[in-house]
Amino acid sequence: MDNLLRFRDDEPHEEPAVTLDAFLEQSDATAVRLEAGEDARLLIPHFGRLALVEVSFPRFRDGRGYSSARILREAGYTGELRAEGDVLVDQLLFMRRCGFDSFAPAQPLDLDVVKASLERYPNVYQTAADRSVPVWNLRHG
Amino acid sequence: MYKYDRFDQEIVDARVDEFRDQTRRRIAGELSEDQFKPLRLKNGLYLQLHAYMLRVAVPYGMMSGRQLRMLGHIARTYSRDYGHFTTRQNMQFHWIKLEQAPDILAELATVEMHAIQTSGESIRNISSDHFAGAAADEIADPRPWAELIRQWTTFHPEFSYFPRKFKIALTASDNDRVAALSHDIALKLVPGPDGEIGFCVHVGGGMGRTPFIAKLVRPYLPPQHLLSYIAAIMRVWNRYGRRDNIHKARIKILVHDLGAEEFTRQVEEEWQLMLPTEPPFPQAELDRIAVQFAPPPFETGLADTIDPAAAADPAFARWLTHNVHAHRQPGYAIVTVSLKPPGGIPGDITADQLELLADLAERYAFDELRSTHAQNVVLPHVRKADLHALWQALDAAGLATANVDLVSDIIVCPGLDYCSLANARSIPVAQKIADRFADYDRQKDLGELKIKISGCINACGHHHVGHIGILGVDRKGTENYQLLLGGSGAEDAALAKITGPGFDEDGVVDAVERTIERYRQLRTEGERFLDTYRRVGFEPFKEAIYG
Ligand code: HEM
Ligand code: SF4
Numbered sequence: 209m210d211n212l213l214r215f216r217d218d219e220p221h222e223e224p225a226v227t228l229d230a231f232l233e234q235s236d237a238t239a240v241r242l243e244a245g246e247d248a249r250l251l252i253p254h255f256g257r258l259a260l261v262e263v264s265f266p267r268f269r270d271g272r273g274y275s276s277a278r279i280l281r282e283a284g285y286t287g288e289l290r291a292e293g294d295v296l297v298d299q300l301l302f303m304r305r306c307g308f309d310s311f312a313p314a315q316p317l318d319l320d321v322v323k324a325s326l327e328r329y330p331n332v333y334q335t336a337a338d339r340s341v342p343v344w345n346l347r348h349g
Numbered sequence: 350m351y352k353y354d355r356f357d358q359e360i361v362d363a364r365v366d367e368f369r370d371q372t373r374r375r376i377a378g379e380l381s382e383d384q385f386k387p388l389r390l391k392n393g394l395y396l397q398l399h400a401y402m403l404r405v406a407v408p409y410g411m412m413s414g415r416q417l418r419m420l421g422h423i424a425r426t427y428s429r430d431y432g433h434f435t436t437r438q439n440m441q442f443h444w445i446k447l448e449q450a451p452d453i454l455a456e457l458a459t460v461e462m463h464a465i466q467t468s469g470e471s472i473r474n475i476s477s478d479h480f481a482g483a484a485a486d487e488i489a490d491p492r493p494w495a496e497l498i499r500q501w502t503t504f505h506p507e508f509s510y511f512p513r514k515f516k517i518a519l520t521a522s523d524n525d526r527v528a529a530l531s532h533d534i535a536l537k538l539v540p541g542p543d544g545e546i547g548f549c550v551h552v553g554g555g556m557g558r559t560p561f562i563a564k565l566v567r568p569y570l571p572p573q574h575l576l577s578y579i580a581a582i583m584r585v586w587n588r589y590g591r592r593d594n595i596h597k598a599r600i601k602i603l604v605h606d607l608g609a610e611e612f613t614r615q616v617e618e619e620w621q622l623m624l625p626t627e628p629p630f631p632q633a634e635l636d637r638i639a640v641q642f643a644p645p646p647f648e649t650g651l652a653d654t655i656d657p658a659a660a661a662d663p664a665f666a667r668w669l670t671h672n673v674h675a676h677r678q679p680g681y682a683i684v685t686v687s688l689k690p691p692g693g694i695p696g697d698i699t700a701d702q703l704e705l706l707a708d709l710a711e712r713y714a715f716d717e718l719r720s721t722h723a724q725n726v727v728l729p730h731v732r733k734a735d736l737h738a739l740w741q742a743l744d745a746a747g748l749a750t751a752n753v754d755l756v757s758d759i760i761v762c763p764g765l766d767y768c769s770l771a772n773a774r775s776i777p778v779a780q781k782i783a784d785r786f787a788d789y790d791r792q793k794d795l796g797e798l799k800i801k802i803s804g805c806i807n808a809c810g811h812h813h814v815g816h817i818g819i820l821g822v823d824r825k826g827t828e829n830y831q832l833l834l835g836g837s838g839a840e841d842a843a844l845a846k847i848t849g850p851g852f853d854e855d856g857v858v859d860a861v862e863r864t865i866e867r868y869r870q871l872r873t874e875g876e877r878f879l880d881t882y883r884r885v886g887f888e889p890f891k892e893a894i895y896g
């Protein structure tokens with residue numbers, strides 16, 4: 209947890225994340241860990257009690273977690289969404305755009321490089337889960 | 350032609366800055382090669398047999414003279430005086446040095462070009478009809494849609510770490526000139542029930558070791574839903590495509606494993622779920638883009654004929670027959686510049702030739718050029734009255750080979766001469782075949798005949814969809830070639846069938862000749878090779894090849 213990087217104002221969630229199966233069985237769990245192949249939509253009925261979703265990135269090239277994040281945000285999840293595992297600085301911007309607001313990288317990140325990566329692109333072409341306004345909207349007021 | 354505005358330019362400039370930083374971190378050892386590889390691949394930088402290769406995006410094949418001149422400059426300054434057009438309309442430079450790659454990208458950015466997503470497991474540069482905006486047979490101009498897709502797929506945050514690469518092709522004509530059905534998504538502009546023009550969507554085509562023709566997923570998609578529907582397709586694949594085996598990771602495998610019907614059901618379901626939050630593109634944006642593809646200021650009232658005195662020159666007349674195509678505007682023609690001269694390397698073009706084509710496009714073709722998936726270059730709008738002068742200028746530069754779609758207009762991958770994955774050389778085979786059929790009258794007599802050659806099972810040379818395909822394999826340490834017949838990469842797409850045991854290099858050239866001789870015996874008046882093959886079947890050819 210030393211490497212935890214958060215982009216939220218609330219206090220970090222204390223309760224450890226449980227597996228998806230355990231979460232669906234235990235009616236009082238509030239934090240869940242989603243493996244890369246697991247279906248994020250199974251969490252939708254439980255947003256009321258959910259404070260933290262930890263999405264695992266076993267290898268940084270495994271992009272399934274990006275879709276998990278989009279699905280959760282599209283369905284209205286507003287709690288903490290954490291990318292965990294092989295999370296590298298060069299993927300951070302896309303993760304932020306997909307709705308991740310906290311990161312637990314296996315290796316510590318250089319915070320200057322993080323800042324530069326997140327601020328490098330002044331514009332984006334798509335609407336995503338972040339607040340960036342796509343150039344299509346900027347062009348047409 | 351599309352012009353960048355401030356926003357487009359800022360994004361491409363930021364990309365140069367980012368790649369410079371990534372390259373610096375790699376050279377400083379802060380990034381491992383394993384971590385750097387996907388990053389450089391997303392920027393078209395491959396490590397090859399001899400050095401790095403940089404693939405530059407040519408979105409939907411469109412280029413201006415200024416851009417071509419820059420490509421010539423890059424060939425001269427950073428490579429070895431030549432570039433190579435690929436089967437997806439892009440341009441590649443061999444012999445690139447890693448530390449110079451950021452400078453090349455910076456130079457490209459000054460002419461609104463980049464190498465974004467030209468390789469790696471991302472959404473690749475979109476390809477489209479090289480006759481767009483000039484062909485008489487298109488239902489609408491595909492380019493505004495292609496540009497819209499280019500922008501929306503650039504740095505897509507959800508779809509940049511796919512199981513494998515992802516390629517989209519867009520056509521607007523019943524004559525498929527982009528091998529659309531060999532792509533992951535093939536989009537075709539078609540009229541819908543109420544007359545509005547939307548998209549017919551096929552998914553899951555591809556070459557490689559398990560080739561597939563794309564399957565129909567939606568006969569008609571209303572145009573406003575284009576992006577959300579593509580997103581749904583990509584999300585289904587991103588979530589459920591195989592990641593355990595690189596050879597089974599393409600979307601074609603998912604479509605095949607699920608079946609087209611079940612795949613379609615999943616896409617439609619995902620699409621319904623996404624629709625409420627995936628905003629449609631603003632119509633004003635499509636309109637803004639479309640204006641930039643307005644027809645050039647054609648002259649009206651031009652004579653729609655070619656000077657008979659000039660056409661009496663047999664060499665010019667041949668070129669007119671094979672390299673000049675009907676234009677929708679009276680008095681104009683479309684010209685294909687063949688990059689398949691006898692003894693040459695298909696698709697290669699020198700820095701001098703790039704600069705000459707830039708000049709000629711500016712002088713004769715409203716400053717427009719296109720690259721084609723058959724590795725040639727098109728000047729889309731030439732006054733018929735200028736054809737002779739243009740031909741003379743091309744001829745003087747070795748660019749007037751009259752062979753478009755003939756037996757010597759061969760698609761070929763780099764093969765063992767450049768590629769670390771190759772089993773066999775492919776360029777020399779193409780050269781020997783072209784040499785065997787060098788006689789013009791013989792080529793002309795054979796008519797349309799598309800030969801495609803790959804140096805290994807990855808099929809970069811499209812051998813699966815050649816009328817005649819050749820595949821280089823490794824047989825006990827020696828180069829061996831399999832022959833395939835009956836494929837097509839056009840609207841009548843089909844996969845070619847392997848004839849039988851393979852041949853050595855000269856043997857396969859002989860086998861091609863025997864195949865072609867049998868065709869000449871069997872054909873009816875005016876029948877193409879492919880049609881004869883389809884009519885009489887495989888056996889008569891097999892017998893001719895193996896006796
Ligand atoms: C010389 C370096 C090259 C290497 C190492 C290389 C590597 C590969 C590999 C591994 C595949 C198989 C991908 C898959 O099945 O998913 C592939 C496919 C392909 N490559 Fe290349 N390639 C090279 C050059 C080229 C060139 C020069 C062209 C164009 C002339 C090209 C066009 C293609 C095409 C069209 C495919 C088929 C894509 C599909 O399956 O849809 N490649 N390449
Ligand atoms: S087909 Fe094989 S040999 Fe040819 S370029 Fe592709 S990977 Fe290399």
